[in-house]
Amino acid sequence: MMSWLRRKASAAVPGEPSAAAAGTAEAAGENPDGGALAAAVAEDRELPEVDTSTPLLTVRGVERSFSVGGDTLHVLKGINMELYPLQLVMLKGRSGSGKTTLLNLIGGLDQPNRGEILFKGHPFHSSSDDKRTYIRRQDIGFIFQSFALMPLLSAWENVELSLRMAGVPRSQWKGRIAHCLELVGLTKRMHHRPFELSGGEQQRVAIAKAIAHKPSLLLADEPTAELDSQMGAQVMAVFREIIRTERTTICMTTHDQTIMEVADRVFEMVDGKFVGRDAG
Ligand SMILES: Nc1ncnc2c1ncn2[C@@H]1O[C@H](COP(=O)(O)OP(=O)(O)O)[C@@H](O)[C@H]1O
Numbered sequence: 001m002m003s004w005l006r007r008k009a010s011a012a013v014p015g016e017p018s019a020a021a022a023g024t025a026e027a028a029g030e031n032p033d034g035g036a037l038a039a040a041v042a043e044d045r046e047l048p049e050v051d052t053s054t055p056l057l058t059v060r061g062v063e064r065s066f067s068v069g070g071d072t073l074h075v076l077k078g079i080n081m082e083l084y085p086l087q088l089v090m091l092k093g094r095s096g097s098g099k100t101t102l103l104n105l106i107g108g109l110d111q112p113n114r115g116e117i118l119f120k121g122h123p124f125h126s127s128s129d130d131k132r133t134y135i136r137r138q139d140i141g142f143i144f145q146s147f148a149l150m151p152l153l154s155a156w157e158n159v160e161l162s163l164r165m166a167g168v169p170r171s172q173w174k175g176r177i178a179h180c181l182e183l184v185g186l187t188k189r190m191h192h193r194p195f196e197l198s199g200g201e202q203q204r205v206a207i208a209k210a211i212a213h214k215p216s217l218l219l220a221d222e223p224t225a226e227l228d229s230q231m232g233a234q235v236m237a238v239f240r241e242i243i244r245t246e247r248t249t250i251c252m253t254t255h256d257q258t259i260m261e262v263a264d265r266v267f268e269m270v271d272g273k274f275v276g277r278d279a280g
């Protein structure tokens with residue numbers, strides 16, 4: 001079991017910043033920009049620097065269908081959900097239930113036929129491709145089941161590519177790449193290319209690449225599906241650390257019941273709809 005991975009009682013709950021975090025902010029004094037706070041941040045990064053009571057992403061009445069050979073295939077049939085800052089949210093459901101389709105909509109890669117998707121107030125359902133691409137490059141990270149690394153580039157160069165794409169100033173690259181590779185525990189493998197790494201290590205490079213530009217939202221489509229349970233557990237530990245120190249929200253899909261134990265929230269999808277307490 002992965003009970004060692006379970007979130008701490010103080011982990012993010014919408015509208016309830018952790019007691020420890022609130023205490024630290026108070027101790028830092030009246031001026032929130034003061035040196036005391038900076039010192040506190042350096043020591044304890046669990047500070048309420050993001051508003052966890054307002055959704056990062058809102059999905060309302062979303063439907064998505066595709067034309068297949070003259071027929072209309074209804075894949076998503078009215079999805080409602082909210083993702084709050086610092087949450088680890090999982091979408092579960094059988095193959096073909098619509099999880100990847102929903103993840104693509106949330107990330108602005110695709111648009112719904114009906115309904116609304118608001119990311120930090122930006123209406124993805126009505127924004128142009130260019131606008132969505134811009135927001136995605138700045139503020140969303142993607143991780144895929146098959147890692148999607150550039151095979152001829154080293155771990156370091158793969159992460160660098162994502163900073164280049166996001167338009168991060170070159171002067172910041174070195175420090176940020178080193179930080180991200182350290183966060184995923186790959187400092188010693190930074191010059192290895194993907195084929196010189198294990199599956200778990202490749203997935204951790206993919207994570208470093210996906211968070212390099214400091215996205216608010218990290219989306220991961222079955223990130224542990226190709227990994228054995230130990231490597232899958234490592235990936236989940238890295239996800240928890242990313243939420244804590246990078247202040248990111250993570251939404252991922254999985255089939256794995258053991259992995260689901262570490263989620264803050266699980267949405268179950270059956271045939272294009274959420275079931276259970278999330279239905280409606
Ligand atoms: N671009 C597309 N064109 C036609 N059908 C699609 C397209 N994308 C997904 N589908 C169909 O939608 C259904 C749900 O797919 P998907 O979202 O990938 O499910 P999951 O990720 O839960 O396995 C499947 O039947 C799939 O074939």
Ligand SMILES: [Mg+2]
Pocket residue numbers: 099100101221
């Ligand atoms: Mg899928």
